[in-house]
Amino acid sequence: MKKLLIWLPLGLFVIVFALVVNGLIEPSDRLVRSAMVGKPLPALRLPPLLPDKDGIDTSATRSGKPRMLNVFASWCIPCVAEAPQLMKLKQAGAEIDAIAVRDTTGDVQAFLARNGDPYTRIGDDRAMRAQLSLGSSGVPETFVIDSRGVIVDQHIGDIRAEDVPKLLAALEKAK
Amino acid sequence: MIAEAGLAALWLATAFAIAQLMLGAAAARAGDAAMMLAGVRRIALLQAVFALGAFLILIRLFATSDMSVLLVAQNSHSLKPMLYKIAGAWGNHEGSMLLWVTVLAVAGAGVSLFERRLAAGTLAATLAAQAAIAIGFYAFLAFASNPFARLNPAPADGQGLNPLLQDPGLAFHPPTLYLGYVGLSVAFSFAVAALLMRDVGPAFAKAMRPWVLGAWIFLTIGITAGSYWAYYELGWGGWWFWDPVENASLMPWLAATALLHSVNVLATRDGLRAWTLMLAVVAFSMSMVGTFLVRSGILVSVHAFAVDPTRGSFLLALLGLYIGGALALFGARVGTVTQGATFQLISREAALVLNNLLLSVILGVVLIGTLYPLVAQAMGVQLSIGAPFFEKTAVPIALALVAGTAAGPLLRWRKDSAQALLSRLTIPVAITGVSFALFFALSGGDSPIAVVVLALAFGLAAASVAPLWKRKLRRTPLPIWGMVVAHLGIAVSLAGMAADTLFKQERLAAVAVGDALHVGPFKVLLADVRPTVGPNWSAMEARLRVQRGTSAPFELTPQQRFFSSPPTNTSEAAIVTLWDGQVYTVLGAPDGAGRWQLRLWWKPFVTLIWAGGGLVALGGLIALAGRLRSGWRAAREEAWA
Incomplete structure (x- = not known):
């Protein structure tokens, strides 16, 4: 027993060493993809941020139509850049919910007045908890959720004009 | 021409390191080591002189913006302010590795100049081990990252330097951290020599102690300064991100902190022999792992400014050789290290063992958290591990450690009673309780852990000055003062962390x-x-x-x-x-x-975080001054006798 204990440090080191060698041979992909893609949307219950719009309660919206979930913030400049694309998606019939990260009611109202309002619901995520539970690493990000409530796609960064057809196709497939 | 002189100096330093290894090993094996030891001492000095010379030449090349040198052309620019030109010398891969090996050589020279207590054979083996480490890193410089490579034709001007690094913080942060990292190499070499020569005891611990203290002070300053630098330079308002590069500096600090405490047990009570050896090996291993993590770019980080995966394999081979070798030596030899003095369950020694265990567990948790992405990658999963993991795992253990820090210094060596301890802890416990109630009410109960941290900080502050109670302050030994100040610093720093979480x-x-x-x-x-x-x-x-x-x-x-x-x-x-x-x-x-x-x-009160770090380092400095003074006195008395 004592013999084993004495050689334990070397044994542990050999294991770590092998892992590091493996990591060095196969350098990793640096984009942080969410591990939640392909899994059901985690249970979220976010209070409404605006007086005239519902917050997000996944237990209430689980069944039904495929939706998009946009993680955004009024202080985020790329979110301004993607706003016209979100409006286009909405006009094409997409239902878009939103999670406002670290934001205030007044700022979001001003943001939507300037850039248009594509959102059906907006949940207030002041502490970034919902964002973390979605596996989102920044703003903006957009998730596509199918009719069974499973996350089927994740778009990292602002939505460019050329991304709109792709997202619509993903939404169509998610029915 | 100057660049060539630098390269020549580097090769000469390598040659002296090889000579130091061979002569040192021969001296350690010889029956009468004292004769040859004088030679080994001189060679260690020469090795340091040439390594330092090479480093100074590199600084000169950067200062004069010699663009015919590839490294300068890639990393500097003639328009850069002078301070950043000079700092540029170590703000890149090759330069930082040259600094690393220079510090290694200078530390070896320090041992050869000042160490008089150890047996001649053990000292010769220590210097040989130090040279063996240096040779690997000289080879790394020569074959994989030559800092003096020329660029022909020379460009009109350089490509500048990462602007994030154009900050006074950079001028001092990496060198400080490296002094700490590499200072631990001395403890490592002492441990290897002690294992080889089967010479583990209080004399060995006393010889090692100032080096551990010194390295630990630099690590403390380096981490504190690095944290403040990231705080104001990265612009995220955070002071610790549990990023791999930060963990790389935290892990050697944790190991060195544990070593610092266990080496005291070995020096004063002749206990914890094998454990102290293990920690000495682990502390420097963590420094090398840290250097590897930062330099190889194997993990994703916000702080890695000079990374190159191709060089990673060379560094990794060195790592395997030194760490694997030392651990194998430990396995083979530690069985022959006899058990030292024993102690009761409630005693200062036991508290220090608890401190060591908790620090080691935290170290393990941080190591697992840092390397887990590699484990996941081996199984084909991509993930990153962030603050939530460390906050859930390391923080609760750290809280237990803080409680232990409060109680430990109030215990007697060898044997004490639980009742006596409790009565000495009455005031700190009362302070903790009252401040918990107060801050829990004040903060609205949002973050109970942070409230616990804050309350413990107040309790620890009270407990850490308690060892001065009823003592004659003038006659209190400096190491005691050092302990008091360092523990108080921990309390101050914790208060700052908790205040930032609770009230920002x-x-x-x-x-x-x-x-x-x-x-x-x-x-x-x-x-x-x-x-x-x-x-x-x-x-x-x-x-x-x-x-x-x-x-x-x-x-x-x-x-x-x-x-x-x-x-x-x-x-x-x-x-x-x-x-x-x-x-x-x-x-x-x-x-x-x-x-x-x-x-x-x-x-x-966020500034308390770094003020506390400064106090911890100051405590270390006071203790070091005390140790050096008593060492000097002992040497003088010996000379008189």
């Missing part, structure tokens, strides 16, 4: 010129945004008028800087330090319609 206020918004925001008790008005220029950058600068209540307003000017070579953007936070905290402001991007992104924080 944050505001994020896009605002137009003339608009005002509120954060905490402050009103912040965006008065103006205008362009401004520096020596090698241009910037947009916001003028913020900040006012608390009706007191006099002050101005803060955060900037968005644009560096031309290489083209990069950085945001320069503007911070004001008040007696009760800091206002931290960052200017973000414009939205194209006249509004600017602004991030504001009010961080009450």
Whole structure:
């Protein structure tokens, strides 16, 4: 027993060493993809941020139509850049919910007045908890959720004009 | 010509290191080591002189902007301010590795100059081990990262330096950290020599102690300064991100802290022999792992500025050789190390063992958290591990450690009673209880862990000055003062961390010129945004008028800087330090319609975090002064006798 204990440090080191060698041979992909893609949307219950719009309660919206979930913030400049694309998606019939990260009611109202309002619901995520539970690493990000409530796609960064057809196709497939 | 002289100096240093290894090993094996030891001492000195010479030559090449040297051309620019030209010498891969090996050689020379207590054979073996480490890193420089390589034809000017690194913090941060990292190499070499010569005891511990203390002081300063540097330079308002590079500096510190405490047990009570040896090996191993993690770019980090995966394999081979070799030696030899003195369950020794165990568990947790992405990758999964993991795992253990830190110094060596301990702890426990109730009510119970931390900080502050109780302050030994100050520093730092978590206020918004925001008790008005220029950058600068209540307003000017070579953007936070905290402001991007992104924080008592770190280092310094003085006295008495 004592013999084993004495050689334990070397044994542990050999294991770590092998892992590091493996990591060095196969350098990793640096984009942080969410591990939640392909899994059901985690249970979220976010209070409404605006007086005239519902917050997000996944237990209430689980069944039904495929939706998009946009993680955004009024202080985020790329979110301004993607706003016209979100409006286009909405006009094409997409239902878009939103999670406002670290934001205030007044700022979001001003943001939507300037850039248009594509959102059906907006949940207030002041502490970034919902964002973390979605596996989102920044703003903006957009998730596509199918009719069974499973996350089927994740778009990292602002939505460019050329991304709109792709997202619509993903939404169509998610029915 | 100068660059060639640098390369020659490096090769000569290598040659001396090889000679040092061979002669040192021969001296250790010979019956009478004293004769040959004088030679080994001199060779160690020469090795350090040439290594230092090579490093100074590199600094000179950077200072004079000699663009015919590849490294200078890649990392410097003739327009850069002089301070950053010089700092540029170690702000890159090759230069930082040269600094690393230079410190290694100088530490070896320090041992050869000042160490008089150890048996000649053990000292010769120590110097041989130190040389063996150096040879590997010289080879790394010569074959995989030559800092003196020429570029022909020479370009008209250099490619600049990462603008994030153009900051006074950089001039001192890496060298300080390296002094700590590499200072631990001495402890490692002592341990290897002790195992080889089967010479483990109080004399060995006393010889090792000042080196551990010294390295630990530099690590403490390095981590504290690095944390503050990341805090104001990265502009996120955070002071610790549990990022791999930060963990790389935290792990050797944790091991060195454990070693610092266990080496005291070995020196004073002749206990914990095998454990101290293990820690000495682990501490420097963690330094090498840290260097490897930072230099190889194997893990994703915000701080790695000079990375190169191809060199990783060379470093990794060295790592395997030294760490694997030392651990194998430990396995083979530690069985022959006889058990030292024993002690009771409730005693100072037992408290120090607890300290060691908890520190080791934290070290293990941090190591697992840092390397887990590699494990996941081996199984085909991509993930990163962030603050939530470490906060859930390391923090609760750290709280137990804090409680132990309060109780340990109040225990007697060898044997004590639980009842006596409890009566000595009455006041600290009462203070902890009262402050918990107070701050729990004040903070609204949002973050109970942070309240516990804050309450423990107050209790620890009281407990850490308790060892001075009823002592004659003038006659209290310096190491005791050092312990008191360092433990107090931990309390101060913890209070700052908890205050930041509990009471900080944050505001994020896009605002137009003339608009005002509120954060905490402050009103912040965006008065103006205008362009401004520096020596090698241009910037947009916001003028913020900040006012608390009706007191006099002050101005803060955060900037968005644009560096031309290489083209990069950085945001320069503007911070004001008040007696009760800091206002931290960052200017973000414009939205194209006249509004600017602004991030504001009010961080009450956040400065305590680094002030506490400074106190910890100061405590170490006081203890070191005490140890060196008594060592010097012992040497003098020996000379008289």
